[in-house]
Amino acid sequence: MSTGASGFLERFEGVLGKLPGDSALRAAAAAAFRAAGLPGDSRGRRIEAWKYTSLRAVADATFQREAAPRHEAETILAGLPLLDAPRIVFVDGAWRDDLSAIPAAGFARFAQQPDFGTLTWPDREPMVALNTMLAEDGAVLDVPADHDGGVVQLVSIAASDADFHPRHSVRLGKGARLTLVEVSVGQGTYLLNTVAEIHVAEGATLTHIRLQDEAATAFHVSTAYADVEAGATYDSFTLNLGARLSRTEVHAQLTGKGGAAHLNAAQLLAGSQHADFTSVVGHTAPGCQSRQTVKNVLAGKSRGVFQGKIEVARQAQKTDGYQMNQALLLSPFAEVDSKPELEIFADDVKCSHGATVGELDAEQMFYLRSRGVPEAEARSILVRAFLAEALDAVADETIRARLEAAVEGWWERQAA
Amino acid sequence: MLEIRGLAASINEKPILKGIDLTVPAGEVHAIMGPNGSGKSTLGYVLSGREDYVVTGGTATFNGVDLLTMEPEQRAAAGLFLAFQAPIELPGVNNANFLRTALNAIRRAHGESELDAVQFLKLAKAETKRLAMPDDMLKRNVNVGFSGGEKKRNEVLQMALLRPRLAILDETDSGLDIDALKIVADGVNALRRPEFSALVITHHQRLLDYLVPNRVHVLLHGRIVRSGGPELAKELEKSGYAELIAEAA
Numbered sequence A: 001m002s003t004g005a006s007g008f009l010e011r012f013e014g015v016l017g018k019l020p021g022d023s024a025l026r027a028a029a030a031a032a033f034r035a036a037g038l039p040g041d042s043r044g045r046r047i048e049a050w051k052y053t054s055l056r057a058v059a060d061a062t063f064q065r066e067a068a069p070r071h072e073a074e075t076i077l078a079g080l081p082l083l084d085a086p087r088i089v090f091v092d093g094a095w096r097d098d099l100s101a102i103p104a105a106g107f108a109r110f111a112q113q114p115d116f117g118t119l120t121w122p123d124r125e126p127m128v129a130l131n132t133m134l135a136e137d138g139a140v141l142d143v144p145a146d147h148d149g150g151v152v153q154l155v156s157i158a159a160s161d162a163d164f165h166p167r168h169s170v171r172l173g174k175g176a177r178l179t180l181v182e183v184s185v186g187q188g189t190y191l192l193n194t195v196a197e198i199h200v201a202e203g204a205t206l207t208h209i210r211l212q213d214e215a216a217t218a219f220h221v222s223t224a225y226a227d228v229e230a231g232a233t234y235d236s237f238t239l240n241l242g243a244r245l246s247r248t249e250v251h252a253q254l255t256g257k258g259g260a261a262h263l264n265a266a267q268l269l270a271g272s273q274h275a276d277f278t279s280v281v282g283h284t285a286p287g288c289q290s291r292q293t294v295k296n297v298l299a300g301k302s303r304g305v306f307q308g309k310i311e312v313a314r315q316a317q318k319t320d321g322y323q324m325n326q327a328l329l330l331s332p333f334a335e336v337d338s339k340p341e342l343e344i345f346a347d348d349v350k351c352s353h354g355a356t357v358g359e360l361d362a363e364q365m366f367y368l369r370s371r372g373v374p375e376a377e378a379r380s381i382l383v384r385a386f387l388a389e390a391l392d393a394v395a396d397e398t399i400r401a402r403l404e405a406a407v408e409g410w411w412e413r414q415a416a
Numbered sequence B: 001m002l003e004i005r006g007l008a009a010s011i012n013e014k015p016i017l018k019g020i021d022l023t024v025p026a027g028e029v030h031a032i033m034g035p036n037g038s039g040k041s042t043l044g045y046v047l048s049g050r051e052d053y054v055v056t057g058g059t060a061t062f063n064g065v066d067l068l069t070m071e072p073e074q075r076a077a078a079g080l081f082l083a084f085q086a087p088i089e090l091p092g093v094n095n096a097n098f099l100r101t102a103l104n105a106i107r108r109a110h111g112e113s114e115l116d117a118v119q120f121l122k123l124a125k126a127e128t129k130r131l132a133m134p135d136d137m138l139k140r141n142v143n144v145g146f147s148g149g150e151k152k153r154n155e156v157l158q159m160a161l162l163r164p165r166l167a168i169l170d171e172t173d174s175g176l177d178i179d180a181l182k183i184v185a186d187g188v189n190a191l192r193r194p195e196f197s198a199l200v201i202t203h204h205q206r207l208l209d210y211l212v213p214n215r216v217h218v219l220l221h222g223r224i225v226r227s228g229g230p231e232l233a234k235e236l237e238k239s240g241y242a243e244l245i246a247e248a249a
Helices: A004-015 A023-036 A056-060 A073-078 A126-134 A362-370 A375-391 A397-415 B040-048 B072-077 B095-109 B117-130 B148-162 B178-191 B206-210 B231-239 B242-248
Strands: A087-091 A107-109 A139-143 A148-158 A167-172 A177-186 A191-200 A205-213 A219-228 A233-240 A245-254 A260-269 A274-283 A289-298 A303-312 A320-329 A335-344 A350-358 B002-011 B014-024 B029-033 B053-062 B080-083 B090-094 B166-170 B197-201 B215-220 B223-228
Touching: A004 A023, A004 A056, A004 A126, A023 A126, A073 A148, A126 A191, A126 A219, A139 A148, A139 A177, A148 A191, A167 A177, A167 A205, A177 A191, A191 A205, A191 A233, A205 A219, A205 A245, A205 A397, A219 A233, A219 A260, A233 A245, A233 A274, A233 A375, A233 A397, A245 A260, A260 A274, A260 A303, A260 A375, A274 A289, A289 A303, A289 A335, A289 A375, A303 A320, A303 A350, A320 A335, A320 A375, A335 A350, A362 A375, A362 B072, A362 B090, A375 A397, A375 B090, A375 B095, B002 B040, B014 B040, B014 B053, B014 B197, B014 B215, B014 B223, B029 B040, B029 B231, B040 B053, B040 B072, B040 B080, B040 B166, B040 B197, B072 B080, B072 B095, B080 B148, B090 B095, B095 B117, B095 B148, B117 B148, B148 B178, B166 B178, B178 B197, B178 B206, B215 B231, B215 B242, B223 B231, B223 B242
Parallel strands: A087 A148, A139 A167, A148 A177, A167 A191, A177 A205, A191 A219, A205 A233, A219 A245, A233 A260, A245 A274, A260 A289, A274 A303, A289 A320, A303 A335, A320 A350, B029 B197, B029 B215, B080 B166, B166 B197
Antiparallel strands: A107 A139, B002 B014, B002 B053, B215 B223
């Protein structure tokens, strides 16, 4: 069995025609993937967007396709800090009716409605091409106009040493509302390569919270494309805690007047973890607002990457764009790479970006310790304070509390 | 009892303390006075264990225990408290949580049970009331956006809650109006009992009108050059340090 890009391509040859949806589209994606290869693989092409993140380890890994689950999905699910709200559960990329509590309306499966959408770029993003080749299932969520979809949880559990390529689609009609909470966890050595297409129609609001707490040996790649229309809001927050290597990529297009996109994130890394948060915000309509605050807490030999691009088209006057990347280095061996980019063609805009990198403040540490707080606890208080600003972006208190609990769990794992 | 013998310390290889001898018996309040740069604040930092100060000689014991080998948090657990001259801001850290964490850390070190949020708030509110502090100071982030006077009162609040056995007040009176000064002095006076000692670092005799010391020491160029009773503070207020500086030269 081949590994790397050729392994995926060989498998694709075997399953083409058996997978749902447009075969021609899948074949075109395979051609794009064959040309590009896995980013960072010596056999692949060099891609600027993957400058700081290499998937060579993915290329070298062997993923079993037909492997029986080695771990109990039920046990993993029971340990999750889920909310009292509908949940859609995928285990090893396949929808599990028995574990789900689906929303009353508006839910379908990609396997039944295999629509690849209109926003994704398989020819530009190799991992999106890979997903387009091999996607079998996913969630299709539709919230009709002026309807409040409440909270919906989308859970991914990996229980086998395999690769999964979920394909999600989220559509909010005019004036609709939805809070989507995505949780991804698992056990073992696996690759989760998700693609999500998101449409937020005029005046609608999507709050998208993501908690990535994958196994320490896992690979997590997630690419989301969002189209935000006039007066609509896409408010997202991503908390990356797990995975050996993760890449969170968001493409948000503000296509109508007065739209808003908030792409906030926090990444807590230790050991040799690598997490990459890459975003592209396109302002193509006037009077839109984008906000990005990405915070990294890096311990051990971990590496955090932030690549943020704001593109302002000529007609997008009165654009208000803000981008901030902050990193707290808890070890001399940790590294952060920060690459902000502004590309502005309009002349009446307000765009700013900044980056800070630092260690814990010695005076603050001494102040806490002089009050009797032991060193390790003092460090954790200051790191939590650093993260508090990022988590404050999550308005819903119940959800924020769950994320705080996940952060606590991360701390306990580090202390153990 | 605090006993300091021949204490010498430097920062960035520059000697600041050059042999301090000082004994503060249990139950006594001693004042340390002296001009700027004489080493007053350094003494407070060295006793409480700030890492950037290097002890180059001498000893400091508190109730017979060697302070200088202990971590800052161990010194705090042993009963030491430093009220900072410039209290540190902790953005993102809630003041009530900070105070409770500190109090519980010290209670834990003493083998006492920790206080839950409700028990703690009851205690904290009683103290803020006594110190004439608005309740919202507990809800705010530690020292962030506090006025100079509020920061100093927050130090006194911490002291009141942590109930140290040796308090070092580093110019806690600076920047306070007369009412705030009385509140600070009352805060310390309320702690006075046979097993409590305090070292009050100050520029001005004013605080000592309300917080009457047993002894006054004058620090100059890293050494104690004169010691006396409370009257020494009044004397210095009149004559200044010029004469002492001339004597020392």
